Amino acid sequence: MSDVRVIIQRDSEREERVVTTGTTAADLFVGERSIIAARVGGELKDLSYVLSDGEEVEGVEISSEDGLGILRHSTAHVMAQAVQELFPEAKLGIGPPVKDGFYYDFDVEKPFTPEDLKAIEKKMQEIQKRGQKFARRVVTDEAAREELAAEPYKLELIGLKGAASSDDGADVEVGAGELTIYDNLDAKTGELCWKDLCRGPHLPSTRAIPAFKLMRNAAAYWRGSEKNPMLQRIYGTAWPSKDELKAHLDFLAEAEKRDHRKLGNELDLFSIPEQIGSGLAVFHPKGGIVRRVMEDYSRRRHEEEGYEFVYTPHATKGKLFETSGHLDWYAEGMYPPMQLDEGVDYYLKPMNCPMHNLIFDARGRSYRELPLRLFEFGTVYRYEKSGVVHGLTRARGFTQDDAHIYCTREQMSDELDRTLTFVLGLLRDYGLTDFYLELSTKDPEKFVGSDEVWEEATETLRQVAEKQGLPLVPDPGGAAFYGPKISVQAKDAIGRTWQMSTIQLDFNLPERFDLEYTSADGSKQRPVMIHRALFGSIERFFAVLLEHYAGAFPAWLAPVQAIGIPIGDGHVDYLEKFAAAAKKKGLRVEVDSSSDRMQKKIRNAQKQKVPFMVIAGDEDMANNAVSFRYRDGSQENGIPFDAAIAKIATVVEERAQV
Incomplete structure (x- = not known):
């Protein structure tokens, strides 16, 4: 046997090693159970990959981003095998890894039931314990068609070889280069248990899957197109340990409690009536209060920052969007045209x-007016597919909450810096404090303007972003067609990241x-335009705050800031006087004068997440005082009447959480 020289990469260290011909990547990492694949020459490979002379090899940890993808894709294969063992008539679609999990699409006669998912998960556990080996096999197109003749969707993918798109997950099956099938082989006999068209790589065996769970099923069009057949999609999740799986499931349970749709109904904030249509919400009185307070505070801060408010109509002639380029680049996201005014x-x-x-072009503009900061709470309409609403x-x-700033080239950098600082400050005022920034650059297939202009705009934004001292993450190709952008990414109370404000140059x-x-000097010059949405949309920001606070808004945003709870009927009038005095201070105070018992009134207020419960009985009335009960169950007694109102007002003014 001849020797083979390989280079093992570990973090920043490189180790040269001489091994015998036939050595696999697995041989290099014996005893390192966390290594589940290898990166050879920059490409992901199975551990069974046989090394060649001069190759650079790096172990792939199961907990790394690539490792998680391999784990989850391998688990998707196990799920597909389990489905076909239980439902032999099921035809296979695709099964890619996705954020925090995986899915697989199946063509079956009937949708899967919750009982079916339990049976599939049990069968997966059996397959996992068998320790079946994942074995890669290169095949010709003709051989693949012959082997997979009973799988019409796989045959379609073979025809798409080299053209599959990651947008629909198809590239986990085929791509440029070799066509491969992965066999699931019996650990003892080596007999074929199941196979699938797949690019790989995969775990060494099913026993290397530490922890998984099936989550739900849903309908999905084949390859995401409404023109294609409807398939059944099963979602699952897989993790490097049982503890991490449990933590993820606990996180999902907490996220479900905070779901803005659920809270919106429970707290009577908004609804999306079927009679109006999907994606079109109505705000109820309490939700309307929260929204108004959000807008009022934002409006005041914008006025302080030198913005001028404008208003524009909801519809326009199509010619306007021809000029802007949106009909060329954005037509799919627009509602179909309405034929008015003799065919216009x-x-x-x-x-x-x-x-x-x-508005800028309505009259001549002087350099003395710049920067001109136009701001609008402008309602817009976008035709989102039903599956993503x-x-x-x-x-x-x-x-x-849309702003467009017109400035000179010389003012550009300072104005961007001022805008980003303003954006971050206002988001902090609403209670979001954990940020990073994302720099979206040109999509080479979708842009207008010269490369030089894009380079200048991108570098300017980069310098502005770096001045904030926040992490800056690249987003290659993520810019709109007219210019690069900075996106503010904010983490909420349970660690989820939301894209908030965007600033585009x-x-x-x-x-x-x-x-x-x-x-x-009297010459005509072209202004620079800065696009800036601070909330993104009021509705979305409302939802983010609702989930961030789990419905327990800080007092300044809460629809009801305090609720009077009388111990008996004789205390109602006293609390009505308290509420009236508080309202004169601009506070939102109600009194629960229902026939419910006091404890029931307290429970109702807790369910509605009211910041202050103001309780009064005989002793309170005698002392011209009240008692506070807070959302956490703690209580403060004997607070003088006027001091109690002042305390609520102070908490509201300071935008504090109680």
Whole structure:
């Protein structure tokens, strides 16, 4: 046997080792149970991969991003095998790893039931314990078609070889280069138990799957197209340890408690009536209060920061979006046109920026007016597919807190810095404090303007972002067609990340709209345009705050800031006087004068997550005082009447949580 020289990469260290011909990646990592695959020359490989001379090899830990993907994709294969053992007629779709888990699509006669999922999970546990080996096999297209003749969806994927897109998960099956099938082999006999078309890599065996659970099933169109057959999709999750699985399930349980759709119903904040349509919400009185307070505070802060408020209509002639380029680049996200005025197409607006450009262009502008900061609570409409609409966080009609800033090239950097600082400060005022920034750069297939302009805009945003001292994460190709952007990513109370504010630097729309201002020397110059949405949308931000606070809004945002709870009927009038005095201070106070017993009234107030429960009995009335009961169950007695109102007012003014 001849020798083979390989280089083992471990973090920043490189170790050269001479091994015999036929040595596999697994041989290099004997005893390292956390290594489940290898990266060879930058490509992921199974541990069974036979090494060649001069190759660089790095072990892939199961807990790494790539390792988790391999674990979850391998578990998806086990699930598919279990399904076909229990439902032999099931036809296979695709089974990619996704964030925190995996799914697999099946063509079956009837949708899976909860009992079916329990049976499938039990069968998966049996397969896992068998320790079946995942074995990679290169095949020709013709051989793959012959072996998978009974699987119509796999045959379709073979025809797509080299053109599969990760958008629908198909690239886990086929791609450029070799076509491969993975066999699940019996650990003792080596006999074939099951097989699937797949690029891999996979775990060495099913026994290497530490912990998994099936979550739910849903309907899904084949490869995401409504023109294709409807399949049944089973979702699952897999983790490197049982403790991590439990932590994830606990996290999901907490997230479910905080689901804004559930809380919106329980707290009577908003609804999405079927009679109106999916993705189109109505706010109830209590939700309307929260929304108004959010808007009022934002409006005041914007006025302090030098923004001027504008208003624009909900619909416009299509010509406007031809000028802006949205009909070329964004038509799929717009509602179909309405035929009005002798065949003229009108569109519901999907964004406000073209109309703000018309406001800028309504008269001549001088350099003395710049920066000009236009702001609008502008309602827009976007045609989201039904499968992605999700409560208030992915809606079809929503209101953006939209600003467009027009400035000179010289003002650009300072204005961006000021804008980002303002954005982060206002988000902190609403209770979000854990941020990182994301820099979205040009999509090479979807942009307008020159490369030079894009490079200048991108570098300017990079420098502005870095000044904040926050982590800056690249988002290659994630920019809109007209310019790069900074996105503020915020973590909520349970660690989930939400995209919040966006700031986009745009040299192109001013060009397309022929916007000009008169400079100090009398020449006509092109302004720079900054697009900025602070909440993103009011509806989505409302949902994020609702989940962040689990419905227990800080007193300044709470729809009811205090509720009077009389110990007996004789104390109602006294608390009504307290409520009236508090309302004169601008506080939102109610009195529960229902026939319920006091303890029931307290439970009702706790369910409604009211910050202050103001309790009064004979002793309180005699002393011209009240008692406070807080959301956490603690109590403070004998607070003088006026001091109690002042305390609530102070907490509200300081935007504190109680």
